Amino acid sequence: MGIGSFFRDQLSKIIEWKDQPSDILVWKFPSVNDEIKNASKLIVSPGQGAILVYEGKVVDHLSEVGLFDLETDNHPFLTTLLNLRTNFESEHKLKIWFYRTAETTNQGWGTPQMIKYMDPFYKIPVELGANGSFSFVISNPLYLFSNVIGAKDTYTVAEARQLLQNRFPEHLSSVLAQSSISYQQIDAQLPALSRLIKEQLTSEMNNLGFELTDFKLNGTVFDQSTKERIGKVADITAETMAAGEGGLSYVEMEKLKALRDAARNEGGLAGAGLQFGVGMDLGKTFNAAKDETSVKNDSDPVARLKMLKSLLDEGIITQEEFAAKKKEWLDKL
Template sequence: MGFFDGLKRQLRSVIEWENPQPNALFERWTDNGDEIKNASTLIVGPGQGCIFVYQGKVQAVYQEPGSVNLKTDNIPFWTTISKFMQAFESEHKVGLYFFKTTVMLDQKWGTNSLIKYLDPRYQFPVGLRAFGNYSYRIETAAAFFTNVVGGQSLFTSEALRAVIVARLNQPLADFLATSHFSYVDIDANREEIADGVREKLAAIFADLGFTITDFRIEGTDFDEDTLRRINRIADMTAEAQAAQAVGLDYAKIQQLEALREAARNEGGGAGMGMGLGAGISFGQNIAQAFGNNAAAPASPSPAAVDPSEKLAQLKKLFEAELISAEEYAAKKKAILDAF
């Protein structure tokens, strides 16, 4: 039985990569062990390539579709006869590694840790996560085989994804640090950021034998500390805009807000005293805001303010939630009574 098995191996004449796995990038041909008889025909299909390793060295790389006649020292039948006492094994070992030459499209990536950089506009640390997709192609098969595959019988796209993702964070962090994009600019400039990162990755991956043909950022996210800082900036910006809308500066709004909170303090006698004093002060500030200062020393009377303007300003304060409904009603009544 062993004789006929060995004889069958020696009769092998056609070698091809049939039905490769969808995720296979490199795969060693093992249909006939590692003995290839002299003048066997290697068939390379469309989108395929093959590396011919003989006696431990890369002897040839075939990347064009077609057939190739292989020549080794394994002479048909003579090897079988001469190796009868060695279980039909030959010392003339070869390795045929098929690989894909097509562009591998729409591969997913995501940062495996936070990317940290200093926001150039607000000067606070940003923690960013990102994800997207990429496409790649094996460019220099011998270099890829030597530096990445390393003789593995099967090397998959998932294995290469781990190589790529492990090298993503630093180029992305470097580009963000030098591009001067604030956190508010990230989403609007994702295409430019992706192009910059792909350029930095190209030099890294060229030495490994493959190239990134397309790199896209689909989305980003910030860590909790960054989101807390962003939300605070958004709140302060909204308050400043509300102050501008009612004709007051932001410092004045903050003062009125503090006085109102103190006036509502009902905790204990000290709190009541503080609330009373703050309430009086709050009333005075409201009055000053609308030019109604009864305690001011006698001075030449300024031009009379139209009550309708006072009412309009008062309504803006109420709509901006800077005064309560009770305060709004009381002041409105005072203005109307004075009129």
């Protein structure tokens, strides 16, 4: 060490976090042997706070902006001279960490793997991925410093983002299960889901020393197997509703389709050994244990006409046959 460096190290200095990078949350001020001399000035700028650790203990926490005078047991010149035998190191160590108080905004997040939940409408397991954005601030710097960061010289936004977003999937899955929102409704409910997830995350974020100032669920992606399962269930549901409109059950509709296929593949109903009367009395032919709906259909002209229209739509009968039978039934009214 040259004589010039020796004297410079013992003089008072200005301690500040200049040109604060946006990707750093916590930064330790570099000092030679951690010897901060008397009469040094500490500047805390807007968007910053400072934590002072003296002889291994947090002794002060500065959250307000301003200029502060530092008093320690390290006096200029005297310290080095008195501690010549310990390589000019003082036994009194003061370390200063600056931290960001400004909000960190628009951080992207995404689920690393698919989230599973039971769809309340289709009653089948669903797997989805999700993504969005969030903003946060350091709400409890002393807890964060003591329990999360430790003695690291720097703590980055990327490290905090990873820490926080690892908690998101569990709460997303919980909200989906509790809210009873179906696969087909999720896109329309993104704002409501975002609000519910943020509420659930509040306590856990506070326990880490952070506060979520914003949380958004921007979109979901469903795996291929889920799409296929939903597609099959949706088709069955739609067909069941269509069958109901025609006075048929889903099973009866499937048998009706079998009639249609037979008619097309074997040259018509006659080729399949089937007659028009079979189609007109579906309730008796398709369901040996005819239920109340079938009985109602036999006596209700409107239901019978709906059944007749279903036969036409499925290609079991022709337009001419439909018109003839419709006229016959209407003439009886």
